[in-house]
Amino acid sequence: MTTVTTRLHVPTAGRRRAGGWVLVAAEFGFVVVYAVCAWLALARAAELTGQWYVPAQGDVQTADLDIIGGWPWAALVMVVVPSGFMVAVLAFFVSLIVLLSGYAKGHRRLTAALIASAVTMVLLLVVTLTPAATSVSGWLLD
Numbered sequence: 001m002t003t004v005t006t007r008l009h010v011p012t013a014g015r016r017r018a019g020g021w022v023l024v025a026a027e028f029g030f031v032v033v034y035a036v037c038a039w040l041a042l043a044r045a046a047e048l049t050g051q052w053y054v055p056a057q058g059d060v061q062t063a064d065l066d067i068i069g070g071w072p073w074a075a076l077v078m079v080v081v082p083s084g085f086m087v088a089v090l091a092f093f094v095s096l097i098v099l100l101s102g103y104a105k106g107h108r109r110l111t112a113a114l115i116a117s118a119v120t121m122v123l124l125l126v127v128t129l130t131p132a133a134t135s136v137s138g139w140l141l142d
Contacts, residue, residue, distance in 0.1 A: 020103060020110045027091045027117040031124055034087075037080040040073050041136050057138035067140070082137045085128040092121040 045055040048065050055062055068074035095118035104110040127133055 017104065017107055017110055020098060020107075020114060023094065023098060024110075024113045024117045027095065027121060030087055030091070031120055033080055034084050034124065037073075037077045038133070038136065040077050041081055041140060044071055044073075044077075045136075045139070054132045054135050055139040056135045057142040059139070062139070067142075078140050081133075081140055084124060084133070084137075088121050088125040088128060092118055092125065095121060 042052065042054070044067065045062065046052045048067070049061045053061075068078070095114055098104065099111070099114050099118065104114055128137075
């Protein structure tokens with residue numbers, strides 16, 4: 001008599017949920033990039049004026065200065081910081097749809113990670129709506 005060993009967990013079963021992990025990594029990655037770019041914008045304002053402050057659109061201290069001239073991070077910062085609000089809203093809704101669709105059903109770690117990333121997107125949304133963040137965004141777009 002021949003016996004056959006069967007597996008309960010197929011090695012490729014985890015790969016079917018790779019999209020969820022990519023979503024979580026992209027959301028957390030954007031939050032890190034947003035924080036670094038916001039810090040770079042504040043550091044650029046401090047470099048131009050000689051003091052740390054929250055710059056505003058049309059402020060007296062940087063009105064006559066070229067903000068992006070000779071700044072290697074200008075392109076990245078000027079794209080990431082002003083788009084933080086839109087990305088946070090979109091990413092929150094994508095996480096919510098993925099959670100409600102049952103995509104992560106049976107995968108506790110993925111479910112927890114999706115909930116954490118959705119909460120992180122809400123926190124980023126709140127941060128982007130603060131007066132300081134809107135002031136820096138306006139300063140960069142000016």
